[in-house]
Amino acid sequence: MVLKALDLPEDQLRAQVKAQLRARMQSLRDALPLQAGQKRASKIIETLKNTAELKKAKTLAAYLPFGSEIELRPFLEDWLAKGKILFLPRSQLSNHTMSFHRVFSLQALQPGSFDIEEPAGDAPLLEDSSLDVILVPALAVDPTGHRIGYGRGYYDRWFAQSQTTAFRICLVYDFQLIPEAPAHEHDQLVQLVITDTASYRTKLAAK
Numbered sequence: 001m002v003l004k005a006l007d008l009p010e011d012q013l014r015a016q017v018k019a020q021l022r023a024r025m026q027s028l029r030d031a032l033p034l035q036a037g038q039k040r041a042s043k044i045i046e047t048l049k050n051t052a053e054l055k056k057a058k059t060l061a062a063y064l065p066f067g068s069e070i071e072l073r074p075f076l077e078d079w080l081a082k083g084k085i086l087f088l089p090r091s092q093l094s095n096h097t098m099s100f101h102r103v104f105s106l107q108a109l110q111p112g113s114f115d116i117e118e119p120a121g122d123a124p125l126l127e128d129s130s131l132d133v134i135l136v137p138a139l140a141v142d143p144t145g146h147r148i149g150y151g152r153g154y155y156d157r158w159f160a161q162s163q164t165t166a167f168r169i170c171l172v173y174d175f176q177l178i179p180e181a182p183a184h185e186h187d188q189l190v191q192l193v194i195t196d197t198a199s200y201r202t203k204l205a206a207k
Contacts, residue, residue: 013182014182014183014184015182017182018148018151018181018182019151021139021140021148021178021181021182022139022140022148022150022151025139025140025148025175025176026067026068026139028175028176029067029068029069029139029173029175029176030067030068032068032173037068037070037173038071040173040174040196041070041071041196043196043197044070044171044172044173044194044195044196045070045072045074045075045171047194047199048075048169048171048194049075051169051192051194051199053132053133053167053169053192054133054169056132057084057132057133057167058084058085058132059084059085059086059087059130059131059132059133060079060084060085060086060087060131060132060133060134060135061086061087061088061089061100061126061131061133061134061135061166062076062086062087062088062134062135063088063089063116063135063137064076064088064106064109064116064117066114066115066116066137069137070171070172070173072135072171073106076106077106080103080104080105080106085102085130086102086103087100087101087102087103087119087126087131088100088101088103088109088118088119089101089118089154090112090113090118090119090121091112091113091114091116091118091154092113093113096152096153096154096157097154097157097158098154098155098157098158099125099126099158100125100126100131101118101119101120101121101123101124101125101126102119102123102124102125102126103119103123108120128162128163128164128166129163129164129165131164131166132166132167133166133167133168133169134164134166134167134168134169135169135170135171136155136168136169136170136190137149137150137155137170138170138172138176138190139176140172140176140177140178140181141170141172141176141177141178141181141190141193142177142178142179142180142181143177143179143193143200143202144180144189144202144203145168145170145189145190145191145193145202145203145204146180146181146183146187146189147170147181147187147189147190148181148182153186155188156186156187156188159188160186160188167191167192168188168189168190168191168192168204169190169191169192169193169194170190170192170193170194171194172193172194172195173195173196174195174196174197174198176195177193177195177200189202189204190202190204191204
C-alpha cells in the first residue's frame with residue numbers, strides 16, 4: 001500500500017493524505033465526550049474574545065457549528081447583542097460556492113445546505129472591504145496556517161475570488177493541530193490558530 005502511494009503524482013498523494021487526515025480528525029472530534037468538548041470550547045472562545053483583532057472589530061464573518069464542531073452560537077448571540085455586525089454563509093451545492101449575508105438574529109435563519117441554518121437569500125450581501133475578521137472552519141490545521149477542511153473547497157474558492165483583507169482565525173481543539181498539513185497552491189492560509197491550550201500566529205499574520 002505504501003509503495004503504491006509513493007508512485008502517485010504529488011498532487012494525488014497530497015489529496016490522499018488529506019483524505020486520511022480528514023477522516024481521522026472527524027473520528028477523533030466525534031468521539032470527544034460532550035462535557036469535555038464544552039469545557040475545551042469555553043477556553044477557545046475566551047481566547048478568541050481576548051484577541052486584539054476581534055476586540056477592535058466591528059464586522060465578523062462566521063459559521064454555525066456542523067456536527068461536532070465547536071459551539072459558536074452563544075458567542076455569536078453575544079456579538080449581535082453588542083450591536084456588532086455578523087455575516088454567515090449561504091452555500092450553493094450546484095457549483096460548490098458560497099456567499100456571506102448579514103444576519104440580525106440567529107432565530108431568523110432558514111434551513112440550508114448540509115442541514116445547517118443559513119441567512120435568507122435576500123439578506124444583505126457582504127461587501128468584502130467592510131469585513132474585519134473571519135472565522136474559518138477546519139478539521140485540522142498546522143502552525144503555519146494551512147488547514148484541512150471538509151474537502152469541498154468552499155472557503156478556498158471564496159477567498160480566491162474575494163478582495164477581503166479580513167483577519168482569518170481558525171478555532172480547533174488541540175488534537176486537531178498537526179505538525180504539517182499537505183498543501184496545494186490554491187490553499188488559503190489563516191493568520192491565527194486558537195486551540196484550548198495555545199494560540200499560534202502564522203507567517204501570514206506578519207504580512
